[in-house]
Amino acid sequence: MTSSSEHATSPEKNAPAASVNHVELTVNGVSYPLHLGTDRNLSSVLRGEVGLTGTKEGCDDCECGACMVLLDGQPVNSCSYLAVQAAGRAITTVEGLAGDDLHPLQRNILAAGGVQCGFCTPGMLMSAEALLERTPLPSDEEIRIGLSGNLCRCTGYARIIEAVRATSVELDGVRRSSVTE
Amino acid sequence: MTVLSSDLPPFRRADGPDKVTGSGRYTADLSVTGMAYAKLCFAKVAHGRIRRLDVTAARELAGVFAVITADDVPDLLYSPVIPDRRLFARDVVRFEGEVLAAVAAVDAETAERAVSLIDVEIEPLPVVNDLEAALKEDSPLVHEDWESYEATGDTPRDRNVATFSSITKGDAASAMDTADVVVSSRYVADGSHAVPIEPRSVLAQWEGDAVTIWTSSQVPFEARAGVCETLQLPTNRVRVIVPHLGGGFGGKCGFHFEAHVAALAKAAKRPAKLVFSREEEFLAPDRRRESMIVELTTGVTNDGEIVARQGRVLIDNGAYVADAAFFPQLAAMHVGGPYRIPAIELEASLVYTNHQPSGSVRAPTAPQACWAVESHTDELADAVGLDPVEFRRRNIVHTGDEGFAGQVYGEIGLDECLERAAASLAASVAEVPLGSHEATGVAVSWWPSFGVPAGANVKMQEDGSVQIITGAQECGTGAVMTLADIAADELGVEPSDIRIVYQDTAVAPTGPGATGSQTLLNHGRAVEAASRQIADQLRELAAAELEAAAGDIVLADGQAGVAGSPGASLAIADLAASAAQADLLLGSASAPVPEYPTVSAVCVGDQGMAAWLAPQFSCHAVRVAVDPDTGVSRVLEVHAAHDSGTILNPIGAHGQVEGGIVMGIGQALTEGTQLGEGLQRNAGLLEYKLQTIADVPTISTQFVEIDTPNAGPRGSKGLAEAPNVATAAAIANAIRGVIGSSVRTLPMTAERVWSTIEEARV
Numbered sequence: 038m039t040s041s042s043e044h045a046t047s048p049e050k051n052a053p054a055a056s057v058n059h060v061e062l063t064v065n066g067v068s069y070p071l072h073l074g075t076d077r078n079l080s081s082v083l084r085g086e087v088g089l090t091g092t093k094e095g096c097d098d099c100e101c102g103a104c105m106v107l108l109d110g111q112p113v114n115s116c117s118y119l120a121v122q123a124a125g126r127a128i129t130t131v132e133g134l135a136g137d138d139l140h141p142l143q144r145n146i147l148a149a150g151g152v153q154c155g156f157c158t159p160g161m162l163m164s165a166e167a168l169l170e171r172t173p174l175p176s177d178e179e180i181r182i183g184l185s186g187n188l189c190r191c192t193g194y195a196r197i198i199e200a201v202r203a204t205s206v207e208l209d210g211v212r213r214s215s216v217t218e
Numbered sequence: 219m220t221v222l223s224s225d226l227p228p229f230r231r232a233d234g235p236d237k238v239t240g241s242g243r244y245t246a247d248l249s250v251t252g253m254a255y256a257k258l259c260f261a262k263v264a265h266g267r268i269r270r271l272d273v274t275a276a277r278e279l280a281g282v283f284a285v286i287t288a289d290d291v292p293d294l295l296y297s298p299v300i301p302d303r304r305l306f307a308r309d310v311v312r313f314e315g316e317v318l319a320a321v322a323a324v325d326a327e328t329a330e331r332a333v334s335l336i337d338v339e340i341e342p343l344p345v346v347n348d349l350e351a352a353l354k355e356d357s358p359l360v361h362e363d364w365e366s367y368e369a370t371g372d373t374p375r376d377r378n379v380a381t382f383s384s385i386t387k388g389d390a391a392s393a394m395d396t397a398d399v400v401v402s403s404r405y406v407a408d409g410s411h412a413v414p415i416e417p418r419s420v421l422a423q424w425e426g427d428a429v430t431i432w433t434s435s436q437v438p439f440e441a442r443a444g445v446c447e448t449l450q451l452p453t454n455r456v457r458v459i460v461p462h463l464g465g466g467f468g469g470k471c472g473f474h475f476e477a478h479v480a481a482l483a484k485a486a487k488r489p490a491k492l493v494f495s496r497e498e499e500f501l502a503p504d505r506r507r508e509s510m511i512v513e514l515t516t517g518v519t520n521d522g523e524i525v526a527r528q529g530r531v532l533i534d535n536g537a538y539v540a541d542a543a544f545f546p547q548l549a550a551m552h553v554g555g556p557y558r559i560p561a562i563e564l565e566a567s568l569v570y571t572n573h574q575p576s577g578s579v580r581a582p583t584a585p586q587a588c589w590a591v592e593s594h595t596d597e598l599a600d601a602v603g604l605d606p607v608e609f610r611r612r613n614i615v616h617t618g619d620e621g622f623a624g625q626v627y628g629e630i631g632l633d634e635c636l637e638r639a640a641a642s643l644a645a646s647v648a649e650v651p652l653g654s655h656e657a658t659g660v661a662v663s664w665w666p667s668f669g670v671p672a673g674a675n676v677k678m679q680e681d682g683s684v685q686i687i688t689g690a691q692e693c694g695t696g697a698v699m700t701l702a703d704i705a706a707d708e709l710g711v712e713p714s715d716i717r718i719v720y721q722d723t724a725v726a727p728t729g730p731g732a733t734g735s736q737t738l739l740n741h742g743r744a745v746e747a748a749s750r751q752i753a754d755q756l757r758e759l760a761a762a763e764l765e766a767a768a769g770d771i772v773l774a775d776g777q778a779g780v781a782g783s784p785g786a787s788l789a790i791a792d793l794a795a796s797a798a799q800a801d802l803l804l805g806s807a808s809a810p811v812p813e814y815p816t817v818s819a820v821c822v823g824d825q826g827m828a829a830w831l832a833p834q835f836s837c838h839a840v841r842v843a844v845d846p847d848t849g850v851s852r853v854l855e856v857h858a859a860h861d862s863g864t865i866l867n868p869i870g871a872h873g874q875v876e877g878g879i880v881m882g883i884g885q886a887l888t889e890g891t892q893l894g895e896g897l898q899r900n901a902g903l904l905e906y907k908l909q910t911i912a913d914v915p916t917i918s919t920q921f922v923e924i925d926t927p928n929a930g931p932r933g934s935k936g937l938a939e940a941p942n943v944a945t946a947a948a949i950a951n952a953i954r955g956v957i958g959s960s961v962r963t964l965p966m967t968a969e970r971v972w973s974t975i976e977e978a979r980v
């Protein structure tokens with residue numbers, strides 16, 4: 038008896054290619070005019086056409102958070118988001134976090150020892166940034182919930198929590214002193 | 219959460235800014251001009267005979283540059299110890315991730331479409347998927363012609379038994395008769411995975427007759443050797459470069475797909491890049507954590523002294539041996555454990571099956587074996603009515619003791635690890651008493667250090683800055699960064715004056731890379747020795763200028779001074795500037811391999827795993843809650859104490875322990891490969907569940923620092939693997955404490971815990 042393993046052409050392989058659209062994506066304040074297939078996911082366009090490879094792909098399936106970016110400040114798994122839907126919205130990637138100096142989250146995650154291989158780090162930072170925007174002084178529980186979509190295999194997470202906590206306190210201090218002034 | 223102690227020095231990660239800004243490049247981030255996209259065609263059946271493999275339609279598809287199969291590469295068997303596999307399957311496929319063909323195309327979609335056009339017909343063969351059935355005389359063979367393989371070394375082999383080892387000391391059967399109590403237990407651990415968050419990627423580019431390969435490998439020199447062996451190329455024509463590496467945990471050790479992509483790029487006449495999907499990362503590499511059956515019988519006296527142990531271990535090798543030949547002896551060492559056992563008889567077999575090949579995932583064999591033996595140890599303690607900590611106290615190895623294999627240990631800190639971890643947990647329980655469905659559990663473990671050859675080049679440049687050129691590989695642990703601290707200390711300069719050139723086989727001396735917790739131990743000794751050569755040169759130069767004896771020159775804070783003469787000193791940068799005009803400041807060293815200890819036990823199938831150089835010890839003590847209605851376990855606290863010798867980078871060391879523990883919790887509770895007819899059923903992150911930030915407990919870590927001779931630089935030992943060993947075992951003992959009986963399968967999922975509760979009720 039013989040049986041064929043599953044290598045036959047599946048029907049969707051014969052489906053017509055997705056149509057190509059002209060879209061303009063705004064990434065970290067810079068606009069990119071692009072011709073994109075409507076089926077392209079945002080992470081592949083950021084990493085490909087836009088040329089910003091800080092956004093990582095760990096699963097392509099909404100499971101690991103390595104591809105997290107901000108869309109108008111909201112955290113989104115860019116692997117599972119269509120690029121054309123991001124047109125007209127402000128896309129922020131990890132490359133957009135630092136100004137002349139490192140963002141406090143970047144500085145603190147290094148100081149706390151929350152970076153090992155660094156592959157989860159960009160996504161982790163974007164989730165943390167979104168969390169601190171929504172909840173400037175999160176409890177440990179809120180930090181855990183806010184970052185629970187981001188897998189890290191290296192650190193055991195403790196130092197990442199430490200870094201987010203330190204940043205929230207630091208930024209709160211800055212806010213307070215600017216109010217006092 | 220972990221309290222970061224305030225006296226830790228600031229962590230220096232030279233690669234830190236790259237990693238937090240997104241500017242650091244990992245292999246999948248690289249593109250080169252004209253690059254083709256590679257895709258592999260996998261067998262997708264566990265065992266079968268290839269009846270048809272026709273790539274014509276794939277080759278004819280527009281946009282396809284090349285399709286290669288076994289016919290397009292040298293026809294040879296490779297693998298360390300037992301060469302039993304080919305790059306591409308020929309005739310028979312033995313696991314679902316076996317590679318049939320590779321495609322290079324203009325884009326990823328075309329490559330995928332070409333793979334779908336490959337016409338494959340595979341006649342199913344009986345699947346070998348049960349370790350015990352595989353040992354029977356009438357079992358189908360995974361390798362019909364196993365006898366013809368040219369195995370090296372002392373490896374008893376027989377049919378589906380790939381390798382076998384035994385460790386025997388004294389007469390265990392007679393000693394067992396003298397015991398007051400004899401306990402027998404059986405434990406079964408499922409296989410699991412390394413799961414680095416970066417799926418692997420390989421990019422190969424030929425220039426003339428030489429190939430450069432960028433790859434997400436933990437072991438660039440081993441990857442190079444694999445390419446040279448399988449494609450029959452001289453070492454000089456293969457350069458392996460590892461960009462930033464997104465974790466490995468052993469999963470990226472060994473030699474994987476570098477040769478497939480190099481051969482493909484050659485055929486396509488253009489560079490080719492392969493990027494694995496998460497599913498491929500689960501299915502194809504020959505590095506997953508082996509499933510295991512452990513049977514133990516131990517005799518103890520009424521006052522809790524172990525007098526004899528007999529044990530048998532079966533290890534799932536999967537379809538090809540990869541680096542697993544030494545697993546039986548290593549697993550035997552772990553089911554013996556860090557105990558004084560006067561008479562022992564252990565047997566372990568590595569068994570071929572039609573599963574994905576096993577290989578060195580973080581502390582191979584140890585977490586499962588430790589889980590089994592430490593669960594068994596709690597059963598022994600129970601049987602003689604002793605507290606688990608007290609039972610261990612009476613039986614573990616202390617400084618100067620002889621271990622069960624007959625190695626006599628120098629100064630070791632296992633007893634202190636036990637006391638400190640247990641005391642830390644006890645203090646917490648005194649403060650917050652155990653809840654109604656909570657219990658504590660404790661486990662001890664050990665792990666060897668591996669001494670192998672490694673070299674380093676160090677140069678001091680004209681401005682006094684220093685470059686280290688090392689074969690070390692940074693997989694995230696930060697150990698490579700610690701090399702700068704060692705050189706800075708030797709040379710009297712700041713770590714920030716030092717740059718490390720690494721992860722490139724064309725420039726660095728050979729070394730093991732990020733495997734076996736060896737970065738500091740081996741590459742560190744080489745950097746230390748090479749830096750010392752330059753330090754000696756600096757002392758000679760300074761001695762001549764300052765009219766002092768070279769032996770009195772002290773290098774510190776950027777100055778060469780004279781001991782006892784505070785006024786006399788020269789800037790090291792000035793000495794470097796004058797040396798640049800005369801004798802250059804260059805150091806180059808190959809660190810001698812430390813001398814290994816000896817053992818007195820009889821070791822059949824000796825793979826060098828019974829005599830342990832600079833053994834590392836640890837104890838994990840945990841508080842766990844179990845919901846009796848659902849079987850869901852939650853780890854609330856882990857108190858760890860580790861003897862890994864001197865700790866050179868405290869934040870890095872804490873990070874290793876915390877990461878190892880969280881991986882251990884995953885192995886304990888959720889991480890296990892589910893198989894059906896040899897095929898993985900949960901090859902995705904939703905189905906194979908890692909611990910998230912929401913799951914992790916409070917972790918407190920202590921280091922029992924012992925300046926260990928005949929070990930790594932400054933009395934250090936390895937540390938990356940040890941933290942992953944004892945956690946699952948300690949959790950098992952805590953779960954047993956809550957529910958009253960042992961869960962005998964790993965991972966101890968909610969369903970299995972619940973079933974154990976139900977069985978106990980009947």
Ligand code: FES
Binds near residue numbers: 101
């Ligand atoms: S790559 Fe998007 S969630 Fe994993």
Ligand code: FES
Binds near residue numbers: 154155157190415694
């Ligand atoms: S640092 Fe490696 S995955 Fe988080």
